[in-house]
Amino acid sequence: MPQTLLHNAGVLTMDGPGRLFLNGAVLIEGKIIKAVGKSTEVAALAAPEAEKIDLRGKWILPGLINTHVHTSQQLGRGLGDDVDLLTWLHQRIWPYESTLTEEDSYVSSLLTGIELIRSGVTTFCEAGGQHVNGMGRAVTELGLKAILCRSTMDMGEGLPRPWQIDTDESLRRNVEDFDTWHGQAGGRIRACFGLRTIFNNSDELIVRTSQLARERGTLVNMHVAEIPFENEFAAQRRGLHTVSHLAALGVLGPEFLAVHCVWLSEEEIALFAQHGVKVSHNPAAAMRVLGLPKIVEMQAAGVCVSIGTDGAPSSNRVTIIDEMWVTALLHKLRMGSPEAMPAERILGMVTREAAKCLHWDAEIGSIEVGKRADLAIINPATATMLPMHDPVANFVNAMREHNVESVIADGRWLMRDRRLLTVDEPDVIAASLVAADAIRARAGIKLPQRFPTIA
Numbered sequence: 274m275p276q277t278l279l280h281n282a283g284v285l286t287m288d289g290p291g292r293l294f295l296n297g298a299v300l301i302e303g304k305i306i307k308a309v310g311k312s313t314e315v316a317a318l319a320a321p322e323a324e325k326i327d328l329r330g331k332w333i334l335p336g337l338i339n340t341h342v343h344t345s346q347q348l349g350r351g352l353g354d355d356v357d358l359l360t361w362l363h364q365r366i367w368p369y370e371s372t373l374t375e376e377d378s379y380v381s382s383l384l385t386g387i388e389l390i391r392s393g394v395t396t397f398c399e400a401g402g403q404h405v406n407g408m409g410r411a412v413t414e415l416g417l418k419a420i421l422c423r424s425t426m427d428m429g430e431g432l433p434r435p436w437q438i439d440t441d442e443s444l445r446r447n448v449e450d451f452d453t454w455h456g457q458a459g460g461r462i463r464a465c466f467g468l469r470t471i472f473n474n475s476d477e478l479i480v481r482t483s484q485l486a487r488e489r490g491t492l493v494n495m496h497v498a499e500i501p502f503e504n505e506f507a508a509q510r511r512g513l514h515t516v517s518h519l520a521a522l523g524v525l526g527p528e529f530l531a532v533h534c535v536w537l538s539e540e541e542i543a544l545f546a547q548h549g550v551k552v553s554h555n556p557a558a559a560m561r562v563l564g565l566p567k568i569v570e571m572q573a574a575g576v577c578v579s580i581g582t583d584g585a586p587s588s589n590r591v592t593i594i595d596e597m598w599v600t601a602l603l604h605k606l607r608m609g610s611p612e613a614m615p616a617e618r619i620l621g622m623v624t625r626e627a628a629k630c631l632h633w634d635a636e637i638g639s640i641e642v643g644k645r646a647d648l649a650i651i652n653p654a655t656a657t658m659l660p661m662h663d664p665v666a667n668f669v670n671a672m673r674e675h676n677v678e679s680v681i682a683d684g685r686w687l688m689r690d691r692r693l694l695t696v697d698e699p700d701v702i703a704a705s706l707v708a709a710d711a712i713r714a715r716a717g718i719k720l721p722q723r724f725p726t727i728a
Contacts, residue, residue, distance in 0.1 A: 274321035277301040279650070279683070280312045282663060283332040286623040287639040288304045291617070293665070297335055301646040304683040309640050326397050330654060332664065334620075335640050336647030336682060337393025338627035339593045340553040341532050341581025343412070344382040344403030345370055348709040353720035354717060358562050363431045366586060368716040370403065372638030378407030380708045383701045385591055386415035387693065388425040392592040392674050393649035395682040398553070398631055400532065400584065401494065403436075404463035414460045416695040418647070422467035422632055425482065429473035440478045447482070451489065463633075463685065465492035465530075469509050470499070471515050476522060483524035492632065493524070497531040499563050504536055514539035525550050530630060533579065534571070535564040542567060546574040551630040553581040553597070554622070556599040558589035565607050568600075569614060578617075578629035594625055594677075597669045616669040632637055650679040675695050 284297030288308060298315035300308040308315045331607060341628045349369045353361045373381070373590045387426065387649065389397055395417060399408060402425030412419045425447050427440045447466050455464040466486045468474045486493045487677035497515055498504060504514040511518045516537055519525055534552050545552065554568050572577055580600060597619050604614035628638025636645045653661055679690040687695050
């Protein structure tokens, strides 16, 4: 089995004790981490023929995990700026998404994957689109790990015609995608069941989807309590606010990944903690259009919280590094304390805690012997990241995308010395520009003219 020794680096393990080695090493054997620790000790375990890479002055982090990404929305970057959520959905994103073909989804997912890899991500959870086959093809080529799902809906005002299907057909398509993709790409791809929102999901669909997820040992992924009107809608139509209604349906549990979760009461936070619900916090999307979620309170109650970027039209960035920084600022401001949301907690939210949210923590989320060799190599030698007085704080508050030098997943180099190795980036970008223009034309989306424009 081939070995690679990464040595003379700083190593932040994010393991249980939270060990940080100032002069450390990681020994990779095949897809697995064979050893981690002090550089001299790990180097002594390497086979003579192992590839030895001196990373002096650089750092090794666990591959970062993004727990909420709309890969189908990447070609819609910039279509949703400066509008409220319902306008964003009904007049911009639904017309855009409903015109996508499988090939569009494939190209969009490739472009998403490039942004993810360049920001140090090795695993992501799909937020839900319509063409899982396109997503799966792209992830297979990119070399990433992913949990994929369809955005499932069976009701709601204003749904585009292609999405107007009944509960049985919604479930049938979800199961078909699960059976097709779960366990593919050597286990790098998993599948889960996706519910869009309570606006678009009947109680029957929610309950039956939850039952399927529990039977198959996978996640349910749902946008929850995004805006105040959602709670008003749920109270009028179902009798309770969203989270309380989901609890009454009996669908809250450790397999439930609730996204956004902006408008929760203290009692509903307690329900999440009681049932082991996992949360994906998307701070930039929250600040832009949703509100300020009580993430600090959720964590204090024992809720497992991770970080996601949402899709490109939500904040125009699918870069988890930016979301870490925004998370720090948002909650220090909301809590009125610079001590709120410290850097080490935020790093946990994109590594160890994110892996728990995805039920993948036995294999990823930290640098430990026996886990998958999913690593991000950081070069801090830029004017934007140096000096490194407090490395942990720098990873959250100063690191930028350009500091991510190399990315390894399952022991395979996805990016090395800033060069992508799994897909042809210029070809993907060229295809994306053509597809994006065609999609917008088909969807008939009109954007405001912000300044006088001269052709």
